[in-house]
Amino acid sequence: xxxxxxxxxxxxxxxxxxxxxxxxxxxxxxxxxxxxxxxxxxxxxxxxxxxxxxxxxxxxxxxxxxxxxxxxxxxxxxxxxxxxxxxxxxxxxxxxxxxxxxxxxxxxxxxxxxxxxxxxxxxxxxxxxxxxxxxxxxxxxxxxxxxxxxxxxxxxxxxxxxxxxxxxxxxxxxxxxxxxxxxxxxxxxxxxxxxxxxxxxxxxxxxxxxxxxxxxxxxxxxxxxxxxxxxxxxxxxxxxxxxxxxxxxxxxxxxxxxxxxxxxxxxxxxxxxxxxxxxxxxxxxxxxxxxxxxxxxxxxxxxxxxxxxxxxxxxxxxxxxxxxxxxxx
Amino acid sequence: xxxxxxxxxxxxxxxxxxxxxxxxxxxxxxxxxxxxxxxxxxxxxxxxxxxxxxxxxxxxxxxxxxxxxxxxxxxxxxxxxxxxxxxxxxxxxxxxxxxxxxxxxxxxxxxxxxxxxxxxxxxxxxxxxxxxxxxxxxxxxxxxxxxxxxxxxxxxxxxxxxxxxxxxxxxxxxxxxxxxxxxxxxxxxxxxxxxxxxxxxxxxxxxxxxxxxxxxxxxxxxxxxxxxxxxxxxxxxxxxxxxxxxxxxxxxxxxxxxxxxxxxxxxxxxxxxxxxxxxxxxxxxxxxxxxxxxxxxxxxxxxxxxxx
Ligand SMILES: Nc1ncnc2c1ncn2[C@@H]1O[C@H](COP(=O)(O)OP(=O)(O)O)[C@@H](O)[C@H]1O
Ligand SMILES: [Mg+2]
Numbered sequence: 001x002x003x004x005x006x007x008x009x010x011x012x013x014x015x016x017x018x019x020x021x022x023x024x025x026x027x028x029x030x031x032x033x034x035x036x037x038x039x040x041x042x043x044x045x046x047x048x049x050x051x052x053x054x055x056x057x058x059x060x061x062x063x064x065x066x067x068x069x070x071x072x073x074x075x076x077x078x079x080x081x082x083x084x085x086x087x088x089x090x091x092x093x094x095x096x097x098x099x100x101x102x103x104x105x106x107x108x109x110x111x112x113x114x115x116x117x118x119x120x121x122x123x124x125x126x127x128x129x130x131x132x133x134x135x136x137x138x139x140x141x142x143x144x145x146x147x148x149x150x151x152x153x154x155x156x157x158x159x160x161x162x163x164x165x166x167x168x169x170x171x172x173x174x175x176x177x178x179x180x181x182x183x184x185x186x187x188x189x190x191x192x193x194x195x196x197x198x199x200x201x202x203x204x205x206x207x208x209x210x211x212x213x214x215x216x217x218x219x220x221x222x223x224x225x226x227x228x229x230x231x232x233x234x235x236x237x238x239x240x241x242x243x244x245x246x247x248x249x250x251x252x253x254x255x256x257x258x259x260x261x262x263x264x265x266x267x268x269x270x271x272x273x274x275x276x277x278x279x280x281x282x283x284x285x286x287x288x289x290x291x292x293x294x295x296x297x298x299x300x301x302x303x304x305x306x307x308x309x310x311x312x313x314x315x316x317x318x319x320x321x322x323x324x325x326x327x328x329x
Numbered sequence: 330x331x332x333x334x335x336x337x338x339x340x341x342x343x344x345x346x347x348x349x350x351x352x353x354x355x356x357x358x359x360x361x362x363x364x365x366x367x368x369x370x371x372x373x374x375x376x377x378x379x380x381x382x383x384x385x386x387x388x389x390x391x392x393x394x395x396x397x398x399x400x401x402x403x404x405x406x407x408x409x410x411x412x413x414x415x416x417x418x419x420x421x422x423x424x425x426x427x428x429x430x431x432x433x434x435x436x437x438x439x440x441x442x443x444x445x446x447x448x449x450x451x452x453x454x455x456x457x458x459x460x461x462x463x464x465x466x467x468x469x470x471x472x473x474x475x476x477x478x479x480x481x482x483x484x485x486x487x488x489x490x491x492x493x494x495x496x497x498x499x500x501x502x503x504x505x506x507x508x509x510x511x512x513x514x515x516x517x518x519x520x521x522x523x524x525x526x527x528x529x530x531x532x533x534x535x536x537x538x539x540x541x542x543x544x545x546x547x548x549x550x551x552x553x554x555x556x557x558x559x560x561x562x563x564x565x566x567x568x569x570x571x572x573x574x575x576x577x578x579x580x581x582x583x584x585x586x587x588x589x590x591x592x593x594x595x596x597x598x599x600x601x602x603x604x605x606x607x608x609x610x611x612x613x614x615x616x617x618x619x620x621x622x623x624x625x626x627x628x629x630x631x632x633x634x635x636x637x
Contacts, residue, residue, distance in 0.1 A: 082540075085540055093531060100554065
């Protein structure tokens with residue numbers, strides 16, 4: 001498998017507190033990779049660190065390689081070419097992610113000028129094409145509007161248009177639908193899937209919602225407290241989640257179809273990075289945890305079925321009884 | 330926008346009217362110009378004649394109405410002391426005050442804003458701490474103390490600059506510094522926090538993430554946003570400059586409007602005081618209107634209604 005991006009032993013600490021503890025992550029060209037985990041697990045920090053977008057106080061180590069080009073410690077000018085040009089990123093809250101005092105057309109044209117050297121009429125024509133492509137109705141009329149004149153869903157479409165402007169090889173979508181309501185969320189997910197098919201760019205889809213990830217991704221990495229705890233093809237993880245945390249995330253997915261089932265949220269909360277438990281970080285919340293788990297941390301190791309797993313007492317492959325409780329109607 | 334402006338305009342007129350009324354009433358309640366101007370030992374009939382001549386014997390309401398009538402027709406009254414039109418007296422002093430306040434405002438803008446922005450971009454550095462310290466010192470020192478200290482150092486001890494008076498560029502240096510320091514401090518502090526706030530916004534990260542260079546992130550994405558709150562504070566500072574002029578002109582015997590105001594108040598020279606206060610109110614109101622206009626220009630959210 002050729003690799004587009006290769007992250008090795010990526011570590012990040014803020015004010016001496018480590019929040020990422022050595023992430024290894026590969027993205028293949030054209031691949032759709034999901035990154036899931038509850039809020040605060042380090043999903044955003046992973047990619048912000050890879051692109052050098054963290055504040056200066058962050059201590060970053062490890063290597064990030066984009067097709068033989070090392071991004072870690074690369075000079076600023078080189079990173080600026082990669083950002084938006086090779087790897088684009090869109091964010092959680094689209095309404096505040098666009099500059100409120102700059103016309104939307106100009107914001108898109110800026111990316112076109114930076115990465116494709118377009119300006120003037122050709123840039124405008126291309127920006128209009130992109131706005132149309134992401135589903136902004138009547139782009140010509142709205143070219144000169146400001147972000148506050150668009151709805152949240154439209155702002156995310158505009159963010160996507162701006163990300164596409166640089167014709168990136170990889171789009172990092174960091175919780176792109178979290179701030180949007182359910183119907184809009186589905187539309188944006190559709191749009192992302194369509195665009196990936198049409199442009200062939202790889203996508204990393206960051207979400208705390210395993211259900212949304214399953215819709216658009218082929219492979220999933222589950223993160224917990226700054227580490228990857230399980231990784232594998234979507235179908236595999238869906239059919240047989242092995243890490244109790246992955247299992248817990250599945251049980252928390254609301255189901256639109258099938259019998260109405262009660263959601264089982266995972267007990268407890270993500271540990272504070274300043275006070276991580278000694279052994280496995282998930283042990284305090286884990287029903288399967290044994291004494292070993294509270295003292296030793298399991299390595300992330302390849303399993304016979306091809307997935308990666310960091311758990312000493314994983315969920316058995318074929319659970320006898322579904323753990324979802326039926327709710328009588 | 331039209332509605333927004335007409336509301337502001339109405340408010341401006343009301344403000345000016347309130348200042349005028351307040352000045353009028355307080356001046357007349359707080360001492361008798363006849364007593365002050367004529368001295369303590371004049372016979373009662375001279376005082377009565379004086380009061381009749383200036384219309385001070387009429388009921389307050391009547392005086393007020395005729396005053397308003399005069400103002401509307403552009404007549405600012407006659408100085409009781411100089412017997413010349415108050416407006417002319419004030420206009421004579423205006424250039425001296427402008428010579429002080431305009432350079433002071435420029436100094437405030439050219440030092441305060443860049444210092445604050447630089448500090449924000451180098452947060453927690455030594456320079457940042459220095460800027461904060463100087464800024465706090467700048468706006469906590471009362472201008473009369475600062476003025477006297479400057480005179481003590483540069484005029485008395487080192488004899489480098491004149492301690493007061495008017496005429497050359499050298500005369501203007503100490504008063505200009507005195508009047509501008511407080512505003513520089515306020516502006517530096519305010520620009521710093523405005524810039525820090527803007528730099529933490531998601532759209533700044535978006536700009537970096539799309540490959541905009543650091544320099545352009547600052548100049549094209551951050552500064553236009555930070556300008557909105559900074560402009561507000563500049564509007565307020567025009568007002569504080571006027572107040573600063575009164576104190577500073579008195580310390581440095583600078584023949585401007587501020588000193589004329591002090592002298593005229595102690596003489597109960599009603600027309601002159603009223604004319605000056607009216608002008609000050611007008612300056613403040615106009616600068617606030619300019620700020621409002623700039624707002625609309627800088628922040629599109631105030632210009633248009635959401636479309637959805
Ligand atoms: N700028 C920052 N300063 C300090 N701590 C941060 C910063 N950004 C993120 N963190 C911490 O890093 C951890 C991971 O955050 P993040 O990657 O944003 O989580 P998520 O998985 O929700 O995207 C969290 O504990 C968060 O508090
Ligand atoms: Mg996040």
